[in-house]
Amino acid sequence: MFLGSGRAWRAAAVLLPAGAVAAHIGPAATWLPGVRLPLFPGLSGTGHRRHVALTFDDGPDPDSTPRFLDALDGLGIRATFFVLGEHVVDHPALARETVRxxxxxxxxxxxHDRPWRxxxxxxxxELDRSVRAVYDITGCRPRWYRPPYGILTTSRWRAARRAGLRTVLWSAWGRDWTADATPASVRARIAxxxxxxGTVLLHDSDRHSAPGCWHAALGALPALVQDCHEAGLSVGPLHEHIPPPPRPTAPSGTLTT
Structure with missing residues (x-):
């Protein structure tokens, strides 16, 4: 979860006119909490004031996602999982089970790429392909979009709007993707x-982060939910948190898996 090396940004700047780079990368400034939270509350996932949206990125992952589903069942909590299209196609039964x-x-x-150019x-x-994958495999058309690494570019913003998706980042994260993350550190960082x-960001997979780091997020879940309940806050998915955009029709085309 970082914007990436300065070397990559400089390479993009060399290959493209400065104006084109600025127009493309400009929205990425919303990755910074100091910009996003006060100026773009909707993008931060600000919703019902007595509710917290619980979200997970990077799945579905057969090694870890089922453990999160079991833990959430035990806590009586539902969440929003931001999935990668290629993983949905690779693990369709797990995607269906998550919805079930x-x-x-x-x-x-x-x-999970970085949008340098x-x-x-x-x-x-690719975004349309992902939407079709989720719809074809689960029968549910997604309404929400979160770009990889939280980097929102002009291309990604326009593509999401064209696909009828609302872009939502987060207001609190646990830094659970790092090698030194622990349940205690994740809980403290979110708290x-x-x-x-607010909208909480966690990860149900380590495919794009430090190996095994998902254990920290999983271990933090009970305490995180307890903290919310003790503060008088309910916990649930984004559709309970933010009025969703109008439900679009089924995506055109059929995905072959």
Whole structure:
């Protein structure tokens, strides 16, 4: 969960005119909490003031996602899982099981890539492909989008709007993707920023982060939910938290898996 090396940004700047780079990368400033939280509350996932939205990124992962589903069942909590299209296609039964247990799926992209250069057509095609994958496999059309690494570019923003998706980042995260994350550190990091109406970011997979780091997020869940309940806050998915965009029609085309 970082914007990436300065070397990559400089390489993009060399290859493209400065104006094109600025127009493409400009929205990425919303990754910064100091910009996003006060200026773009909707993008931060600000919702019902007595509710906290619980969200997970990077799945579905057969090694770890089932453990999160079991833990959430035990806690009586439902959540929003931002899934990668390629993983949904690879593990369709797990995607269906996630929905069957009452959770909702948002789109995290087709792959977990960094958008160094403008690529509106490719970005739109891959996002549409991800939407179709979720719909074809689960029968539920996603409503939410969170870009990989939380990096929102002009291409990604336009593609999400065209696909009928609302982009939602987060207001609190546990830094659970790091090698030194523990249940206690994840809980403390979230607690520092947790407020009613906030959206929490965790990860149910380590495929794009430190190996085994999902154990920290999983271990923090009971205490996190307890903290919310003790503060008088309910916990649930985004559709209980933010008025969703109008439900679009089924995506065109059929995905072959």
């Amino acid at each position: 247990r009452g959770h909702e799926l948002g789109v995290h992209g087709w792959t 403008p690529a509106l057509t490719r970005t739109a095609e 520092a920023d947790l407020r009613g109406g």
